[in-house]
Ligand SMILES: NC(=O)C1=CN([C@@H]2O[C@H](COP(=O)(O)OP(=O)(O)OC[C@H]3O[C@@H](n4cnc5c(N)ncnc54)[C@H](O)[C@@H]3O)[C@@H](O)[C@H]2O)C=CC1
Ligand SMILES: CC(=O)C(=O)O
């Protein structure tokens with residue numbers, strides 16, 4: 001999961017301190033890599049392929065002599081060559097419509113990804129700020145919408161309703177022995193773009209690319225997955241070129257049986273793999289989370305991951321007002337969107353408030369006003385989902401008089417005068433001029449506006465709108481590249497969120513900077529990762545890895561844990577290849 005803060009350019013600057021852990025490889029001599037292939041099979045495998053950079057000795061060893069042009073290029077020369085082609089493409093497409101340029105950039109990167117993973121990830125890591133929006137939101141939305149037409153080569157695995165009874169054997173078709181991280185979607189709610197069926201596979205692919213680049217996950221051990229149970233998108237069903245099942249979505253027990261079989265198959269082959277659920281429509285997001293969270297190593301990123309990062313932003317907003325963190329418990333928060341993401345954020349914010357209040361023994365109140373497509377949600381609403389009912393406004397003495405069921409956003413903002421206005425509605429532009437002008441009357445000296453819906457066209461407002469209508473002092477955050485590596489349960493998420501929030505200095509906070517600069521993301525993920533490891537150890541949930549067990553993790557100091565995490569991050573360098581066929 002990733003996002004960052006949008007700010008006026010005058011406020012943008014690099015944030016990292018020099019004491020951050022190293023982002024590059026720790027060993028200068030890479031360990032050899034045993035390869036079972038020879039000749040063309042190596043050139044056609046993007047994981048082993050080095051293109052023109054195979055040294056002559058390796059060409060001899062691996063049966064490559066004569067299969068490549070004679071000149072041996074260095075990694076650096078290959079890198080420069082690619083960057084030059086990328087820059088030429090930028091130059092040549094100047095003035096073209098944004099979507100054409102975005103897809104052209106995505107294509108050139110995708111071709112490199114299909115050919116040479118090591119070079120692809122080095123390019124991505126070194127240019128993360130420029131390229132994250134190409135491999136993830138907003139371009140990934142466009143890619144998903146056009147996936148069937150753009151398709152050239154498969155990536156990841158495709159499980160469908162027609163594979164019932166076969167998944168346990170299908171899972172062994174994946175060529176890698178070991179998988180650590182799976183991102184899976186059923187394509188039912190892709191960003192704010194709705195049901196895109198099988199075309200939603202672009203999301204797991206893009207997210208995993210970010211995890212490799214930002215968090216140092218080994219790309220050989222990740223698996224993007226789509227579970228295709230059909231689509232209710234009429235346009236796709238009528239499209240002859242659509243690559244998914246052309247049938248309406250399975251529902252109820254039939255749907256659940258397919259996802260159950262997939263989870264059992266994954267667990268049978270890789271019992272320790274983390275399975276991240278992504279972009280499932282709300283009902284399935286919550287149902288699968290409840291169903292699997294205690295049986296499998298899984299989490300839902302839209303519900304839990306978003307909450308972790310949003311909480312870090314909410315805590316940052318309190319600091320930006322020059323108030324102690326404890327004052328978070330009295331922040332008035334209006335949320336537009338009561339879906340998987342909105343309810344996830346609200347639940348975590350409520351937990352954090354309760355935790356803070358428990359320390360001082362104070363009593364808390366409902367600090368949230370939640371709206372969905374039918375306006376303000378109150379206890380008068382019929383057929384309320386239990387997850388949403390927790391946040392419905394009632395009729396008690398702490399309620400604002402005449403804020404009725406279904407009240408409009410502008411009415412709610414005018415009457416509540418919230419400290420924070422948060423959008424996770426999937427509807428572009430709903431924080432319009434009227435709503436933003438109402439935010440000017442906020443009880444906070446620095447009103448915070450979080451327009452978190454993706455892709456960009458679905459953001460509730462732009463930063464320009466905010467600074468124009470709310471004022472110079474406003475704080476703005478949006479959904480854009482930033483990675484979160486928090487896994488599993490809520491305490492670990494909380495630790496990650498608090499670490500992220502604490503990473504920003506008071507000076508930066510005063511300038512309205514709530515999240516660190518994305519170009520230095522590897523340094524930050526090492527620290528957030530270490531905070532999560534320490535929380536897992538404290539909860540007795542850490543399993544460790546190879547020779548480092550929970551005991552060793554528990555005896556590490558904070559800085560040793562950061563160093564341990566940084567040392568275990570994958571970094572793209574060519575390893576000497578040794579044949580074993
Ligand atoms: N920036 C980030 O980190 C993340 C952003 N998102 C974005 O959040 C959006 C919503 O995601 P989900 O909650 O999973 O979707 P969802 O479909 O589960 O929920 C959408 C909610 O918005 C409400 N809504 C629709 N129109 C509205 C309006 N005019 N005013 C107020 N509420 C309205 C719906 O009634 C529903 O409660 C998507 O655009 C997604 O891309 C989701 C996860 C992470
Ligand atoms: C960022 C994300 O997870 C979403 O927009 O769904």
Ligand SMILES: [Mg+2]
Pocket residue numbers: 191278279301302
């Ligand atoms: Mg998502």
